[in-house]
Amino acid sequence: MRINISRKNINDSFVAKIQELSxxxxxxxxxxxxxxxxxxxxxxxxxxxNQIIRYAQLGLKEELLNSKSIWVCASCMTCNVRxxxxxxxxxxxxxxxxxxxxxxxxxxxxxxxxxxxxxxxPPIALISSFRKFTS
Amino acid sequence: MKLIYYPGCTLxxxxxxxxxxxxxxxxxxxxxxxxxxxxxxxxTVFSLVTDDLIxxxxxxxxxxxxxxxxxxxxxxxxxxxxxxxxxxxxxxxxDQEALSTLNDLMYEEETKYQGDVEIYHLLEILKxxxxxxxxxxxxxxxxxxxxxxxYYGCYLVRPREIGIDDPENPQILDELxxxxxATVIDFPYKxxxxxxxxxxxxxxxxxxxxxxxxxxxxxxxxxxxxxSCPLCAFNLDTRQKEALKLFPEFQTIPILYFTQLxxxxxNCPEEKIRLDLNYIDPKPILKSKALI
Ligand code: SF4
Ligand code: SF4
Numbered sequence: 001m002r003i004n005i006s007r008k009n010i011n012d013s014f015v016a017k018i019q020e021l022s023x024x025x026x027x028x029x030x031x032x033x034x035x036x037x038x039x040x041x042x043x044x045x046x047x048x049x050n051q052i053i054r055y056a057q058l059g060l061k062e063e064l065l066n067s068k069s070i071w072v073c074a075s076c077m078t079c080n081v082r083x084x085x086x087x088x089x090x091x092x093x094x095x096x097x098x099x100x101x102x103x104x105x106x107x108x109x110x111x112x113x114x115x116x117x118x119x120x121x122p123p124i125a126l127i128s129s130f131r132k133f134t135s
Numbered sequence: 136m137k138l139i140y141y142p143g144c145t146l147x148x149x150x151x152x153x154x155x156x157x158x159x160x161x162x163x164x165x166x167x168x169x170x171x172x173x174x175x176x177x178x179t180v181f182s183l184v185t186d187d188l189i190x191x192x193x194x195x196x197x198x199x200x201x202x203x204x205x206x207x208x209x210x211x212x213x214x215x216x217x218x219x220x221x222x223x224x225x226x227x228x229x230d231q232e233a234l235s236t237l238n239d240l241m242y243e244e245e246t247k248y249q250g251d252v253e254i255y256h257l258l259e260i261l262k263x264x265x266x267x268x269x270x271x272x273x274x275x276x277x278x279x280x281x282x283x284x285x286y287y288g289c290y291l292v293r294p295r296e297i298g299i300d301d302p303e304n305p306q307i308l309d310e311l312x313x314x315x316x317a318t319v320i321d322f323p324y325k326x327x328x329x330x331x332x333x334x335x336x337x338x339x340x341x342x343x344x345x346x347x348x349x350x351x352x353x354x355x356x357x358x359x360x361x362x363s364c365p366l367c368a369f370n371l372d373t374r375q376k377e378a379l380k381l382f383p384e385f386q387t388i389p390i391l392y393f394t395q396l397x398x399x400x401x402n403c404p405e406e407k408i409r410l411d412l413n414y415i416d417p418k419p420i421l422k423s424k425a426l427i
Contacts, residue, residue: 021184040328044340072340075183076328077293081302094183108336120373121335122149124215124366128179129332131190 009059021095035079045069107133139206143216150365152409157394159407181222194223198252208253214364218290267314274400277316284320284357315400324348342377389417
């Protein structure tokens with residue numbers, strides 16, 4: 001895979017927005033990979049948690065906004081409690097989701113959920129998934 | 136002791152077995168429980184982005200209702216409600232500006248919130264206010280010979296500030312189970328996420344995790360798994376059906392709320408333990424141990 005690194009991307013307002021929304025200093029990450037080592041969702045991810053942080057440092061906006069991983073992460077907080085640099089990775093991922101959701105790019109459409117899912121799952125599942133995946 | 140109790144939505148729906156067994160156990164332990172009046176949904180998840188104040192409104196409103204009870208603390212059994220209420224509380228305690236914005240948004244409320252309510256999970260009440268030693272003495276029907284693995288999941292123990300136990304190696308459920316006379320089974324997947332709300336848009340992920348988590352517990356000898364979260368319960372219990380489709384060799388295992396085993400050991404009547412609401416039937420294993 002080819003990645004273009006440019007000063008323009010790094011200084012883009014997208015990076016500043018992620019830092020602002022997540023409250024995290026992205027440059028604190030030294031890419032040890034511990035977040036990805038413990039993440040239960042990596043087998044379903046296209047970008048690993050440490051890669052998400054690296055891509056965010058570099059302002060690789062399209063790659064992040066199109067990544068499957070941001071919708072696979074369930075904010076389980078395992079990475080957060082383990083990061084030796086105290087970075088809240090789950091917050092960074094939530095910030096990226098929010099950037100999309102605030103443009104009304106919802107990940108799920110409640111009306112299109114299969115009937116059996118809608119009837120079967122408890123309110124706690126429906127509400128949390130709507131909170132995380134819809135605007 | 137008197138407690139103000141916040142049930143949350145799911146304990147009034149699919150998790151009736153959680154609520155009824157928990158309330159019955161508390162009565163047996165001599166605790167008077169009063170349900171919070173006019174409570175609302177807490178929102179289930181704590182908003183993680185800095186500028187999203189509006190989603191803290193629901194949990195803070197619950198704390199306003201608590202003040203109006205009147206009380207200075209509220210107890211919940213649901214791990215997700217506990218996490219959301221507690222984190223929202225810590226958030227506004229650390230940020231006066233956010234707190235006053237929220238109070239302004241709720242200008243129609245007569246009571247102002249000032250960060251002056253404490254939130255307790257039922258497990259904290261059992262451990263710190265009642266004491267596992269007292270519970271052990273009151274457990275007239277100990278869970279002799281039952282091998283129990285405690286599954287903590289995410290929101291009961293993470294992030295660290297939640298403060299109920301060590302986020303990497305929690306023990307509180309195991310200690311409770313030991314005080315009830317059960318044989319405690321430790322297993323490496325006890326804090327691994329079950330997939331949570333992915334159960335709505337991708338049940339397959341949850342079925343795979345269910346398989347992994349429960350297989351590990353069973354291989355280490357567990358006969359049942361206890362949980363403190365109605366979303367974990369739904370996933371680990373009902374998604375065993377999907378796990379069986381993906382992995383035909385999978386052996387199912389009953390999932391119980393910790394309150395159901397507590398109620399059992401305290402000799403609560405079966406109609407309060409509601410084993411009929413658990414998807415994988417726990418009755419055969421409990422009968423084989425002469426516990427029901
Ligand atoms: S654990 Fe922390 S420092 Fe290590 S790669 Fe992940 S975010 Fe970076
Ligand atoms: S919060 Fe998300 S990225 Fe972090 S460990 Fe959990 S699923 Fe993985």
